[in-house]
Amino acid sequence: MIARRWISSSFPRLESVQSSQTQSYLNTILSKISKKDTTKIDVASKGSVPSSKDSSTPTAPVYKRSTHPTSVPLNKLFSSNFPYSVTDSVNDYSYRENPLAFQHDLLSLLPFYPEPDMATGRSSKVFKVMLEDGVEDGNFINEFCIYPEGKSEADPPSSMNHLIMVHGYGGGLGFFLKNFDEISLKSDNWCIHAIDLLGYGCSSRPPFELEEETLDHVEDWFHNSYQTWLRKRGLDQVPREQILVMAHSMGAYLMTTYGIRKDPKFCEKLLMISPGAVIKHRVEVNVPTYFAKLWERNISPFVLVRKAGPLGSKVVSLWSSRRFAKLPEEEALRLHKYAYGIFQSPGSGEYMLNYLLAPGADARHPLVDRGMDKLRCNFLWCYGKEDWMDIQGGQECSEIIRKSGYNSEVMEIEDSGHHVYLDNISAFNELMIKEMGKFDKVEQK
Template sequence: MGGGAGDLPAAASAVDPAAAGPAAASAPGAGSWLPQSLRWRRTSTAEADTAERGMLGLLRSRVAARSVPVGPGPQDYLRTLEVEPPGGDAAPAPGKAAAAATDASAAAAAASGDGARLPVVLLPGYGAGAAFWWRNIDGLAAAPGLRLFAVDWLGTGRSGRPPFSARGHAEAEAFFVDSLAAWRAAEGLEGRKMVLVGHSLGGYLAAAYALRHPDHVQHLVLVCPAGVPEKPEGWESRFSSPAVPALRRALFRAAAGAWEAGVTPGAVIRALGPWGPGLVGKYVGGRFSYHGQPLTAEEVPVFSDYFYHISASAGSGEFALRHLLSPGAWARSPLRRRLLGLPPAGEGGPGPAPAAADAAAPAAAAAAAATDAAAPAAAAAAAGPGAAAAPPAAFPPVSFIYGEHDWMDPRNAVALAAELDKARPRAVPSDHDVQIIPDSGHYVMVEQPAAFNETLLRLLAPWLPRG
């Protein structure tokens, strides 16, 4: 975390669907002194706020939106959407929001019955934002016993954009994990366990959080997660071998070079200037029409506007990508090894191959009580160099949800779940469970929202009120 230009937004605001309909997202040039036609990058904080309000205007639920400080810098805050409980106290009017909740702890204390409700935190994937869960919020909000949040990771979405200075995957993970831990404390959730529901790269980071803070997590739900398998040996040769056509080799080298140099989709959108919104609009119109329930004519412009503004905002957390994943989206520290308690590849040998891991996994999982890379110094010293970074015995239940046509191959999770079953007993019936939702792809929660919600609630049934 670190400082950056700009001031922290107002601590909280409440969005009433009746007052923040989809039309709000098209308000031109709000908060900018330059006309749209003279600006290269067509975004501003005020316009991003309007775009977010447009997304929340698609909901029936009332949502309190606030920026929760997680560090000393003016850009150290996490944008937080909390759903008002059905039948609960009315959210404050937008003009009175700051007076009603001047900090996160006051906002948390103001909610009635929060201590009895299970905190469920929806975490978006790479390049996405908290409002990507808009099709799920109404259905999940109707389930009894949940306190529902959607939170932008630091440096992404509508969260603060501090300078990103991390080097290596451990520092990159800490950028996100430490800020989420600070958010939990600021929200008054200390002493409470929360459910983390992370999509794509957000699933990888949610797992990293659970490995670091297993006592904070009731249940870990990984939705189409990145970073589960290990990179196959010789994967690059598929593109770099002399037998591969020269053009294909050149394209691979260019793509891999851009990846390692930190070129990101957000950087491309910012560089395109006035052509950025059109590119995002075309992407949204096509990308979300392949599977399940296509976006409606009402949703497309609102979602496109929101997607553009979070993509065109100052670069920050997006630059973690090359530190967390290598070209081809292979994790530099794969979850399979970490959840099984195996040492990182290259430490104490390459480790057992997947076919031979069954016998080694139980012993490795039970060998250490250290919690990932953040294990106490004494445990690390006793274990010695190259020791297994095994999850503790009390590691929370973990479940997986995939789309049938997901480009993140669900077979990797199925194989991992079988290894986990042999390594340790299931804490609850849905532990180590893998669910695949038909007629959906990588954005399963958008493409099949009803099926996704039903699946998620079934996985969380052990923690929810019965009847």
Template sequence: MVATPQSSSSASSGTGVLVDVPPIVSPSREIPTTFSSSLKSWWATSEEQSALSEERLFRRIPFFVSSRPNSLDRCKTLSDTELIATPTSPSPRSFGVTATVAPATVMLPGYGAGIGFFFHNFEPLSKWRTPQLPSIKYNKDDVQSRVAQAESFFIESLEEWRQTMGIEKMNLIGHSLGGYLSTAYALRYPQRVSRLILLSSAGVPHDSYSLAVEQELSETTPEGADTGRNTDPARTPSKHEVDARHQSKWRQNPTTLTRFALWAWEQGWSPFTIVRRMAFWGPMVVGKYSSRRFGHLGDDEVRDVHDYIWHITVARGSGEYCVSHLLAPGAHARLPLVDRVHDLKIPVSFIYGDQDWMDPWGGRQAVENMKKAGNPDGRLHIIPGAGHHLYLDNPEATNKLILKELERKPTMNH
């Protein structure tokens, strides 16, 4: 959720306000590369360490206020112009979202990620205008019921949160599975959504060339990714470019591993369950992925991101058990969004990385279907030097584009 900047009131001295200094947090462990270091990392895993892994990322946000207890005698002075924020709920995941913000902007992370992945995006976006287990009973052939129940597990939680926060209307920014669920929420509660910004959204096209998990785990640091220093702006791709990328993704001969993964996906297996059962080998396996995929980040950042990924992966499973009901083998939706977006009457932005394993062809088809239904406010954009995690690969271009899309005026009255 995007933070709202607030002006601090001056203390009695007239020079600033006194705020508690956040309690000291130990740095993340080195990413495990040996059995012994992996064992130590696995042994140290706990709910407290999981919360700390998220807080380390949030502490890079200037207005983050730790919810952890702190000594009252450790204080510092902030100038009147600095950003502060007071969480409106006990969770650090909600920053400055109140009923007076209209519309609020809410960010939904993707499958296998968490809200902490947006640590490079909260601050720039804040300057814009102010576990339970799913129980799904289904007939395998009754796709409509199966998808509806799985979507409800996520959507109704978001709706309950919206009501609790007193938010009348929201802009939704969703990445990957979060993009799919943002769209599903907008279709069910159209009066509650002002616009959708979908970052490499899952579930858009009719088909896909491989399993989502396989592609995510095999993705490497995109060529040209250089956090905060890639100044190439986002662009609108040509029809030829989108078609060429779509054709290049077809795989004629799936490997034995892929066939097994497809079978396991249909059986409801979760890749996180496999990692959990690896026990003390798990941190090293996750570390190999973290180092390969996010190696362009600074040393401290990649360690913190790895620690966050590890704790998300080994946490008690919840929504992960719904995903196979939403997405068929191949990372495409059982009820593709491309066939559903015609009911949307709001601006929708489809954004992909230029080296994204998600296919922008679906986004282009969705924009065309929206136009045919009378909604000309669909847009397709490409972020240079970026893969699936475009908000970390090229945060500068991603943040500028999101702000531009938030400011974009609809061409029709919705």
């Protein structure tokens, strides 16, 4: 009852909603969720994040790969299960203003965080990289950095090779949890930088305000902050032959356009993992009416999580119970909490979606038409065998890149969909280690 009263009192304040029909869609979803569990709500006292072992686990017995974002009809959504309990959901809600606590809890599963791994010498650190000089409370990029044995932030960046890992739309660096350990263990003298793009993950969440609503201004919002992060971390002074960038989905799109518009030689090689907005859809995608209306009004899926209030973590469990289902119980639970932590944070970078993609995730400004021939780096385009991204996009772009004198290959990974790094963890990690092994070894300094 408490949850239902909260919904009815707060939902009418939904930002950006001009249509009563749109509001009705979301209100129906939230009401349905609250009826699934009438457990008495007992808000936990604030403090450190409670032990994951004390909470129920939002896992499901059957693992389902990711599907196209328009493939879920409303009636199927209403009949879905939201396995996380209301009690645990409210428990998570009490820590909503500190997503870094969920990130810390998640990364603590790694053998080298927060303390160094004495067996391998690896260490790691979370950085808050301020984007404005001399401003303590300004915008910042959240970074998780892994150092190889014998190295730390005190060493010159040029003494190591560098892997930069960039998440996709709505994601965060924590989603690479299952890749950090093996990649850093088997790659010699590599410094790994996993970052949250501005307005995503645990980075700052400024209002998505543009001087002009143009493609250049939308991309500059991300490109400029990324460029500043490179400078603040000294990576702009590292020879490009020592830099490998791996980017997923919309992150891959943003990294490629960064190269086209800002610095064609920004890395030696760019690994495009299930890249988005590469070509137009070759086959028409059936987009449900309600989904198209929400999309055109730039109402992201995360609005529902935020407006669910104490039920937000329960809402997220509809997705996380499938996405993390094949992982060990404790990892799945902490990833669920982390996902909730970043999904419910203030809306910011997510509002770029409607500028770059039309309803149905069709590219408004396909990469293939953006000037791929301007890039001066090598490429690898990697798709899941059952990816809803079109592999032909990588093939068409590769033809352009090869004509300009650089190497570009396309490959598929078996038993995986859009989230290759989670769908087939071992194959993805093996691929990353192989690609890092192609770089010349940097002499220790």
